[in-house]
Amino acid sequence: MPQARTIPGRDAGRSRLTRARLALVVVLAAALTLALVAASLLGARDDGGGGGGGATGAAVFGATEVEQLLAGIPQEGGVLGDPQAPVTLVEYADLQCPFCADWAARTFPELVEDYVRAGTLRIELRGLAFIGPESERALRTALAAGEQGRFWHVVELLYMNQGAENGGWVDDELLAAIGRSVPGLDGEAMLSAADSERVGAAMAEAAAQAEAAGVRGTPSFELGPTGGDLRPLQVTLLAPGEFRAAVDALLGR
Amino acid sequence: MTERSLRIATGALALVGAGIAGYLTLARFSGVTLACTTGGCETVQSSAYAELLGVPVALLGLGGYAAILATALVAGELARLAGAVLALAGVAFGAYLLLVQVAVIGALCQWCLASDAVMALLAVAAVGRLAPESVAALVSRLARPTAGQAASR
Numbered sequence: 421m422p423q424a425r426t427i428p429g430r431d432a433g434r435s436r437l438t439r440a441r442l443a444l445v446v447v448l449a450a451a452l453t454l455a456l457v458a459a460s461l462l463g464a465r466d467d468g469g470g471g472g473g474g475a476t477g478a479a480v481f482g483a484t485e486v487e488q489l490l491a492g493i494p495q496e497g498g499v500l501g502d503p504q505a506p507v508t509l510v511e512y513a514d515l516q517c518p519f520c521a522d523w524a525a526r527t528f529p530e531l532v533e534d535y536v537r538a539g540t541l542r543i544e545l546r547g548l549a550f551i552g553p554e555s556e557r558a559l560r561t562a563l564a565a566g567e568q569g570r571f572w573h574v575v576e577l578l579y580m581n582q583g584a585e586n587g588g589w590v591d592d593e594l595l596a597a598i599g600r601s602v603p604g605l606d607g608e609a610m611l612s613a614a615d616s617e618r619v620g621a622a623m624a625e626a627a628a629q630a631e632a633a634g635v636r637g638t639p640s641f642e643l644g645p646t647g648g649d650l651r652p653l654q655v656t657l658l659a660p661g662e663f664r665a666a667v668d669a670l671l672g673r
Numbered sequence: 674m675t676e677r678s679l680r681i682a683t684g685a686l687a688l689v690g691a692g693i694a695g696y697l698t699l700a701r702f703s704g705v706t707l708a709c710t711t712g713g714c715e716t717v718q719s720s721a722y723a724e725l726l727g728v729p730v731a732l733l734g735l736g737g738y739a740a741i742l743a744t745a746l747v748a749g750e751l752a753r754l755a756g757a758v759l760a761l762a763g764v765a766f767g768a769y770l771l772l773v774q775v776a777v778i779g780a781l782c783q784w785c786l787a788s789d790a791v792m793a794l795l796a797v798a799a800v801g802r803l804a805p806e807s808v809a810a811l812v813s814r815l816a817r818p819t820a821g822q823a824a825s826r
Contacts, residue, residue: 442803449757
């Protein structure tokens with residue numbers, strides 16, 4: 421019986437203690453959360469400010485689609501796909517050319533999914549910059565990303581965000597947004613490498629190859645066995661079917 | 674519901690959470706694409722909010738789950754308090770990140786959502802460890818009406 425009187429008192433003391441402990445836990449957790457949120461907001465603001473032009477830190481349009489399309493496919497400079505792939509498709513393109521962007525949106529993804537990813541086709545882009553200064557700036561940025569194995573990511577994102585020719589669309593804001601939207605790409609390193617002599621030499625080489633191939637407009641294509649004789653590929657619609665038929669013929673299908 | 678069973682639950686949930694955060698951390702450092710049905714994982718992971726003072730949030734989460742796991746392996750009062758603080762802060766910070774995903778980034782990352790769910794359960798278990806007798810009382814109160822009905826028939 422004496423025990424019955426002492427237990428309620430002990431229980432009350434224990435529940436006061438529990439409440440005090442819970443209050444302590446909540447206060448500490450709130451303080452920790454506030455510190456984390458403050459650090460996060462501060463970091464996001466710094467990132468946006470560093471991007472310049474009032475960039476918000478959000479990813480560029482198309483970042484998810486491009487990453488899904490290209491993830492896991494080897495890239496070496498302007499070449500996409502297995503170096504041992506039996507067939508090579510060369511494209512001459514200007515990143516400001518609307519037909520090139522159209523081909524990139526309609527046909528390129530299908531070729532990547534069905535041929536490049538399967539290891540039967542490698543695609544090489546030889547970039548030209550004849551439309552204007554913005555073509556050169558876009559191409560230099562893509563070639564600089566190529567030094568980090570992300571040439572095609574930047575090319576595709578530029579096409580997806582293409583504006584009017586020399587209308588000012590290739591600006592600091594877009595290039596910074598692309599730089600931070602591609603997984604595995606150091607955006608700042610890309611931007612600072614864009615003006616390098618290496619990139620200039622790569623541009624000159626592609627221009628010389630286009631000259632030798634007699635390229636008169638973009639996009640122009642050459643197709644052939646890898647390491648062998650590439651021949652001009654005449655296409656009228658830039659549609660997937662024309663490319664599939666030509667590649668299948670070379671593959672003996 | 675004993676302190677021991679809540680401790681086991683805390684440890685198991687912390688392991689699951691560490692698995693999710695570990696996968697996200699690995700993907701971030703290796704550049705591997707995330708398996709993602711919402712299509713928003715890469716967008717979220719490449720946003721400015723995926724890092725905290727230069728540390729990937731995924732790595733921070735991995736550290737958090739590891740610390741909570743450590744508190745589940747220890748029996749003392751200090752471990753119980755630390756576990757509850759970490760799990761509650763984890764839920765609150767996860768809620769903030771969810772808000773950022775919806776309102777700022779405009780994309781959802783399913784792995785982050787899975788982590789949020791695990792962290793919420795973890796908070797229940799970890800806070801419950803502070804007052805196992807209250808949890809036990811709650812469980813028996815929830816169980817009693819059914820027991821009473823069965824007895825009255």
